[in-house]
Amino acid sequence: MATYNKRGYKAPKPEVEENEVELQQPVEETFEGHSTTADVFNTLDQGASKTEEWVAKNQKIIFGGLAAVALVVIGYLAYSKFYEAPQEEEAASEMFQAESYLTQAVNAQQSQDSLYNLALNGGEGKYGFLAIIDKYSGTKSGNLAHYFAATAYLNTGKYKEAVQHFEDFKTDDEVLKASALGATGDAFVQLGKLEDGLKFYVDAARVSDNDVFTPRFLFKAGQLAASLKKKEDALKYYNEIKEKYSTSQEGNTIDAYIAEAE
Known part of the structure; x- marks a missing residue:
């Protein structure tokens, strides 16, 4: 049947489904009638304001702390360049x-x-090791002067002074450390402190696995242990030389010392 458009007639708008309406509206979670998004932004604003207030109130302390750190860094660099390096x-x-x-x-x-x-003690207008130790304490040369002074004292029969300076000498170099410990052992032996001497010989041998120093101090430890009637210890040190350092100077004759100690 034909339909006629009546004057003034308007076609009804198509109904929009409920889901479509929801998609067209901004989504905002609410809790008890309050916008959670708004609450988050309000919290952030309040936190920022409090931070700004704290910075404003404490800016003198903050800048003072930064200035102090800067002064320490600058001071250290200046000390290293203008004092430590020249020293x-x-x-x-x-x-x-x-x-x-x-x-x-x-x-x-x-x-x-x-x-x-x-x-x-020095000569020809130059300092000796003792003056260098005193005047340049804290420098690498001042530290090394302890080792040299100890060596001089050891060779002139002043064993207590030698021990003191060897103990004051500090190093990470394995060869120098082993040498200093072994020489300290020599000084203690000369002072009649054989147990101390044995300890330092063993310590010197254990600093590193060195084909020269290790068998040398193991041999000294073996000889001293034998003189102290410590047969098992002596054999232990001698056998270690035989097993690990047979090609060393001490290894060439070690069989005779093993036989003597058995």
């Missing part, structure tokens, strides 16, 4: 002559004591 250079220059005396003393056939004394 190191000056100490090394001063010690050159003392080292020269020590080298001459070690290689000399006679009149060694006078050269060792020059190495310790």
Whole structure:
């Protein structure tokens, strides 16, 4: 049947489903009638305001702390550049002559004591090791001067002084450390403190696995242990030389010492 458009007639709008309406509206969770999104932003605003207030009230402390840190850093850099570095250079220059005396003393056939004394006390307008230790304490040269001074004292029969300076010497170098510990053992043996000497020989041998120093101090430890009637310890040190360092100087004759200790 034909339909006619009546004047003034408007076609009804199509109904929109409930789900479509919901999609067209902004989604905002609510809790007890309050917008949770708004609450989050309000909280953030309040937190930011409190932070700004705290910074404003404490800015002098904050900037003062930063300035203090900056001064410490600048001070350290200035100390290293303008004091520490020149001190190191000056100490090394001063010690050159003392080292020269020590080298001459070690290689000399006679009149060694006078050269060792020059190495310790200085000569030709240059400091000796003792003055370098005192004047340049804290420098690398000042530390190394302890080792050289101890060596000079050991070779002039002043064993207590040698022990003191060897103990004051600090190093991470394995060869120097082993040498210092072994020489300390020598000094204790000369002082009649054989148990102390044995301990330092063993410590020197254990610093590193060195084909020269390790068998040398194991051999000294073995000999000293044997003299102290510590047969098992002596054999232990001798057998370690035989097993691990048979090609060393000590290893060449170790069988005779093992036989003697058994």
